[in-house]
Amino acid sequence: MIKGNAIIGQSGGPTSAINATLAGILHSAENSSHIVEVFGMRNGIEGLLKEDIFKIRPLSEDEIFALSCTPSAVLGSCRKKLPDPYGDDTEEYEKIFSFFLRYDIRYFFYIGGNDSMDAVKKLTEYSKKINYEMVFMGVPKTIDNDLEKTDHTPGFGSAAKYVATVMQEIACDCAVYTVKAVTVVEVMGRDAGWLTAAAGLPRLIGEKTADLIYLPEVPFDEDRFIEDIKTLFSEKPNVVVAVSEGIKTAEGEYVGARAQSGVTDIFGHKYLAGTAKYLERLVRERLGCKVRSVELNIPQRCSAHCLSKRDIDESFGIGKAAVSFSTRAATNDGYVTVLKRREGETYRIEYDCVPISEVANLVKTVPVEMINEEKNNVKDELLEYLLPLIEGEISLPREKGLPKHFKF
């Protein structure tokens, strides 16, 4: 239980909830008897390496709330990979630890996804090597929900709420015409289909949504896909499809990469369609009907105008828990604060802390038994598991109809 200063960084792709976790850490650090002052790194480790750090002033309650509702990463982010901490290339580590020493930094909080947990793990290992007394705490965030040892990841709930809401609205929009038409909607998720699965949620409350859902966890078969659409056409004229960007063929080839084969655009570049775009062409070619594709794209990870209150509450809570765990932890060790769902009918969460080695560089995918037999949708069981994560709304701080985002 060392006393000293803390430093916080954000890393990886931003989410709508990553600032809520920052707010939670700041809120708790302010009241901690072990943490004296709090520094922020600009652009994560990338900034830290340039000593681009600043003392974070105490925030008012209103500011803490505004920060919690601000999408993206107010500290800036990076995609920096650190070298092997046991290797010869120690220059970056030496730099980082010299700053730690200079600013008497003893607590390191890093809010990020899988790659960021790898950085926490490596810094922990280097601190052990040089015996610098410090606690390293990873705090998860990712809309992909693909981290091990945590029931789900902060940031996922808001992204899932956005995907479910927009899919419901798109299905409404598509239902108005009588002409046969297919709409293919592409959802983020390279290896894990959690976010795409959320497209099914409106079903649970009897609302329209995607008729077909394809996840990367099972091989995608073009012929079966076309048959699935044909079957639905016998019932109604409009078919709405949700696909993970990362769906792959049985041979392991990304479907989105298929359209590249040999074709170049007018600039002479390899033509790279998205997954939905490729399927749009496939449907047009095979069925000749009206078809369009929609890529939900960046708004999935930054739609703070459609936050899940539960996600923001938990993202804030995990930040607070991270401070509490780290000030009680042994130094020279690395941890990750995680969410544990309690058994029972009512949804209840508690926070826990696990060694960083149990989380870093592992990917949690959707269990195949949660996908239906036809491999073209998810089971209600999975949706019921996801539903509590999107519940509750937040009324944003606004000015003249637009959100007011927090700035340092």
Place this chain on the structure above:
Amino acid sequence: MIKGNAIIGQSGGPTSAINATLAGILHSAENSSHIVEVFGMRNGIEGLLKEDIFKIRPLSEDEIFALSCTPSAVLGSCRKKLPDPYGDDTEEYEKIFSFFLRYDIRYFFYIGGNDSMDAVKKLTEYSKKINYEMVFMGVPKTIDNDLEKTDHTPGFGSAAKYVATVMQEIACDCAVYTVKAVTVVEVMGRDAGWLTAAAGLPRLIGEKTADLIYLPEVPFDEDRFIEDIKTLFSEKPNVVVAVSEGIKTAEGEYVGARAQSGVTDIFGHKYLAGTAKYLERLVRERLGCKVRSVELNIPQRCSAHCLSKRDIDESFGIGKAAVSFSTRAATNDGYVTVLKRREGETYRIEYDCVPISEVANLVKTVPVEMINEEKNNVKDELLEYLLPLIEGEISLPREKGLPKHFKF
């Protein structure tokens, strides 16, 4: 001031506010001493031609509210063009007016955009020809805001609020990295740039948004576009661009159509990129930096989770006004209910009624003097004009975190 039944239809591309107008008409018709019963056409005139009409039951206040917040067109829509009412091809008109006679329909309400106003005009002309006593009322809706004689169109405010909000969030998301990067966001609008202009709104409250905005009202120049980006790069690493899907070169060629030239995809089809996708490639080719494109796509017109309260109030109000005007109007005439903005500091609207001939088949574009000298952004003047239209939020009827949409 004839007494009889009314029929309502929705037509053209759906919006988030078209059902609010339907709700307004139903609410007023219920209390009208001239309108006995109200029928709905399924899929507009397309359904009417098949006698696919039904009696609309009176709705409760809660149902009226739920209907007002439901995106898309609950009656279904169509894109049907009627023949010349003075021509020889009168079969469709005969059918329609035989139904009018059978159901004693004397009031016709059609909620739609430009093409729908053309249908109202033609039906009016045919009714005059055969001397069938009836009132025809067009009620505008379009996210494009391109109708004449109305200050703005119902449906535009909510779409503009969505575009402004999402642009602000995307600009937040793009600001987190230090690598030079361009993000091109494509907004709907073939000939009029109103919706794309809304991307500038966050600027008025000091928030991040698109740095560059290109509208179809002025010719788009590729070289100048690249220079605009270069200039911004000298100030900051992230450049966010908003473009109308309909931007054209000085020769009048759609920029989005340029990528088609001769290139075919793996199915042998002409390769058709979107406007943003084309510009993504152009930037990569010319500047070699990181670049991505985002097409805001369908959510622009159906994001009922991001409604402008003012838009919904006005869309409801214009429906009520349409009933009021039509029951006081001369029969055998066609009208459009419009919005008039009062002069003065405070935003105030009133409803008015104009002959259909003054609206049908005309397009209102953004005045060129509202675009800056460099032709790469809009003036504050235009933004201040648009700002009142996006003000206010609506708390949707929800169940378990998701919107509950109205169904008949």
